[in-house]
Amino acid sequence: ADDLDLLGDPGSDVTPYDAALPRLHQLDKGEVHRMDLTISEEEKEVAPGVRQKVWTFGGSAPGPVLHGEVGDTFVVTVTNKGSEAHGIDFHAGSLAPDEVMRPIPPGESLVYRFTATRAGIWMYHCSSMPMSVHIANGMFGAVVIEPPDLPEVDRSYVLVQSEQYFGPQDGSADPEKVAGEQPDTVVFNGYPNQYDHSPLRARVGERVRMWVLDAGPSRGTAFHVVGTQFDTVYSEGSYLLDHGDGGSQALALAPAQGGFVEMTFPEPGHYPFVSHVMIDAERGAHGLFAVTR
Amino acid sequence: ADDLDLLGDPGSDVTPYDAALPRLHQLDKGEVHRMDLTISEEEKEVAPGVRQKVWTFGGSAPGPVLHGEVGDTFVVTVTNKGSEAHGIDFHAGSLAPDEVMRPIPPGESLVYRFTATRAGIWMYHCSSMPMSVHIANGMFGAVVIEPPDLPEVDRSYVLVQSEQYFGPQDGSADPEKVAGEQPDTVVFNGYPNQYDHSPLRARVGERVRMWVLDAGPSRGTAFHVVGTQFDTVYSEGSYLLDHGDGGSQALALAPAQGGFVEMTFPEPGHYPFVSHVMIDAERGAHGLFAVTR
């Protein structure tokens, strides 16, 4: 990875991960979300010029965002179409790990059912050993569970920070780099600097909520948006800042922590967002809001 | 340490550190706890197949948990039976460091008296230079001071996370590994994965309080319990989460920070606890709750 050009253009077959979080439909309390989640191996471009065989939930790394509210139940049929055993651990549910988090052999399935009893942005990830390598190779995602009284905002986005530790071209994550804490990149939603090329959108004066999850496997984040300030910060299930005199410049999250921040943009322009762990911003934990009237 | 087998069985002379925190006796306010705390050198197994000459408070690393409530006074006679100077610093007390934290020559004692005026889980550690090496070699522990209105729970435990940097077999912590930030392990209560072999116990539906201290010397933690969620989080003297709609999946602590989390287990099973800094979980910051009806 010596000649890694993080600022290069993504290949023509790279689609940005859709960071937008749609508004929740208004259904009955206690809704049941049924879904299939397929574990697959995908050869993908994961950084400009770098192709890896990643392991995914649902075809992308991160996997899809699951979204509901307190009281909802999720019934997820997980099928392993990969070539080795994988499993899954949803932090959003509370249940004995023994059965549902077991390794799923290639070609087999299990049904993982949980009720989301507490709000937050919860990590999910592969439960097979070594988990650091399975996460590093793409097996992670977010479940957003809204509290009952969450105010509506104009736009919501989700960013999941993670590290990449590249193996050889067309190979998979390098376990020695993972163990040696030598990431090649640190990224939002699976690809370095992708939202510099495909900026997130907002309009002047809109209230924007950014849900952020740190998936690690091993590094925290200090999430910051250049040119604006957070007036609301919710972290790990409670408000740290909520309409007071103070403001926040960075949301610090350790691996497996998540929360959201809210902000408005005072005028049109380009507002970068970064991990203010500056070396990680320069490893690819960087993107842009393009703000218009 | 290239052939370190962290998942091997502990030797037959290894006793798990008792993580249980007994209920406080109900005595008068302002109780005085008098105790002896002996600094000693101990050759011990500190990981499967690894023996080191550790420096201890009270014979174990971590040292004993001191436990009281706001208003209690501790009168600790510290005697140095080691072969070089050591001292002690109790974060739980407030007093000028000049006298009580001074180096104690081998064979000498001092009396360290402090009143615990504020609640929390407070670190204590050797005050001799270089402190990073004295801590790495075993000289740390916890003081738990309960606030006046702390609700009773069914079970309380204490976990102290620290790093180990092994010197040669039968030697002491390697200062170059400490300075180079290259830990061999990250552990709870002084031995990697010990509670995988000797799980902590709980019953379905019990409220379990886990006090957690990060002793470092240099790495933080993201304390997580697989399969359950924290509905109560107390960190550095105040509640971050207390019976709301939200839940927490990880308690992040920097070195010298502490707090507690509370959880219940919904069904019988084996619930791992880890630092979700995944590389550290794989270095030994891993254990189990065995939950029965």
Add this chain to the structure above:
Amino acid sequence: ADDLDLLGDPGSDVTPYDAALPRLHQLDKGEVHRMDLTISEEEKEVAPGVRQKVWTFGGSAPGPVLHGEVGDTFVVTVTNKGSEAHGIDFHAGSLAPDEVMRPIPPGESLVYRFTATRAGIWMYHCSSMPMSVHIANGMFGAVVIEPPDLPEVDRSYVLVQSEQYFGPQDGSADPEKVAGEQPDTVVFNGYPNQYDHSPLRARVGERVRMWVLDAGPSRGTAFHVVGTQFDTVYSEGSYLLDHGDGGSQALALAPAQGGFVEMTFPEPGHYPFVSHVMIDAERGAHGLFAVTR
């Protein structure tokens, strides 16, 4: 830097950075602070025996502390007297980055105007790439914005933690050390251990407020004062601890986070302050309070 002696005496031309934060004058609401801030290259002693060509705002690293209250406006004329392009980013203001944070060519100026609408201790830093290196080479500082109801205290100080990555003698920060996360030192207010030689002052019983900002570029802090405890903690715009039963032993900040802690000293003596990331304390993130009656 193998023979770096962090505990050596500062050279005779080294002046400690003044950590005292003067009381705010009582002027009208919405005051306008007008100031010049000159970017310059300075050859300075930055550690005992180490001279570097640092890049500064206002001649020192960190730059000057800007200080106001919610509602104040700052009109800062930034002039680049360095030999390459630099810019500035004030977290304390909210505005589109496009114009005001642009690179300023050598010899040119811009006017950066912002109104401080939210309280906190906010980072400012060079906005030119690679920011990690510009910050590492000295281009950072703090803006303290007091909330309307901030209680008066007896003394206020400001400490900015940062890392140094030395290039060759008389050179500038080494980009490879920055990228490799191999700091030579971690320091408060720009020079290792400077307040061991020139202690901060306080009197027994006084309430001391310490504002702390972590400027990185890449490491967090666990700010601790030996021998006392924090009874008040304000972080990123809100109180984490405010006159309860609990106390705090360490304020954890990620890069670009800030806050303040309050403490009193119970008796005369020398109370060290450190980052309790112990390896960083030993790299120079250490100082002293000298407390007298």
